Amino acid sequence: MTTTNGVPVAEGLFTETADGPRLTGSRCATCGTPSFPKAAVCHSPGCTESKIEDAQFGPHGTLWSYSVQYYPPPPPAKYDEPYEPYALALIDMPEGLRVMARVSTDDPESVKVGVDVELVLEKLYTNPEGEEVITWKFREV
């Protein structure tokens, strides 16, 4: 899978649809448990029969909490030089998922708990080939 602007940070995690970006995962048809990324079997211990179906999640969410990372993260995380602090967050999505994500913002210190956010696919860093490496982020609506 590729996005319009670059290469995905990993395969199979998100996609661009006619209705906008979506996270790609799965849902169990028996118990409704969602999973991101896609699960091979239902991970809910109470589920009686795993029936995994592809599912897409997004674009809406609520920001549950966040942090701002003031120092470069260790490998395998990569970043453009010079390093700029970034915000990361846990996002509650109406599909029943709490997802880890970068926050898309010019001012990480302005992030607020409880705000409505939407999914975007944006650059994480530029790779040595000059391509933008894309990941999923959420930005305040």
Added chain:
Amino acid sequence: MREVAVAGVGMHPWGKFPDKSVTQLSREAVEAALADAGVAWPEIQAVSAASSRFSGGKGWGLNGNDIVEEMGSTGVPVYNLSAGCAAGGNALNIGYTLVASGLYDKVLVVGAEKMPKGFIQTSGVEEETDLEYLRQLSVGMPGPAFWGMLCRRRMEEHGTTEKQLAQIAVKSHKISIHNENARFRKEFTLEDVLNSAMVSYPLRLFEICPVSDGAAAVVLCSADEAKKLTTKPVWVASSTVATSRHDDGIPKGLATITPPGGTHHSEASVAVKRAFEESGAGPADIDLVELQDNTVYYELAFPEEWGLCEAGEAESLVESGETMPTGRLPINPSGGFLSFGEATTAMGVFQVCELAWQLRGEASARQVPDAKVGLGQTLGLGGNGTAVMLKR
């Protein structure tokens, strides 16, 4: 199951020791524990060791084999336990089980680690099917940022202030000057902490634990052996291991389900609550706690999640000095991870050393008065949690 006693404990000080191998740190701790127990190495019938992620063990986490080769290969059975930062607690649990089951009478538990500098690179593999690797690759979430998110949520729910967070670090370092094994033995003022660099908002440099080198060892024995070795035994009241629940509110990989059904940190709270049940003692009986304070946030969250205090009460306990060794709920009278730094896989054994010293009344100026029952707890990557209760 038989009663299990702590016959002896030993520790190599925490710090940075570039001139010593992890096995040397380990040996010094083991020799101290054997001497404390009055047990000779050949008497040890089994070894339960934490598998180091970063040092020794031939890269396979065979740290128990390293120490056996170092001490003298007696043919003793070795168990190497890997459980992320909970490995020391896990090794303790297996050592406990080996004695409690009646299989062995004298068992050595050991944890030692030499840490590389800087933020911990959590996953040791580079595979996108490894969710820890994947989340570091795609989001970039060092440990302190993870703790920062949880702490920021607490500020939202309980009105926790940055000053209250700093007070916990002040408390830990106030104790640290009384512990000769601590790496950072220096008192800090509130201003010192609040002026330290912001690492992962809202957590500052002095409010998170750095990485350290260190080693700790414990000799466990049966009641019959304990009677021969000491007139003042300390007992393992319970030892438990748990893993996180599917409905935990904190994602282990990229996501978890909402609304969460259990507590946060279910691996820890399940282990602790089972430790209460199996010991027959409850939260009200706990005289001191050694909990995994990678960050000051945990000294607020964990006591509440385990029923040691009411929800939202932890901040006021800190402010009124009740978490000091002389307070109502002494937390980390060792000085904690904040004062020692984290030698990741050794920490569960480190906690048992401190609990034993406290229950024996040998903790000098950091002594919890008349301590009878102590609780230790670890949690680690993969959703591993452990708890141990000691009593006298």
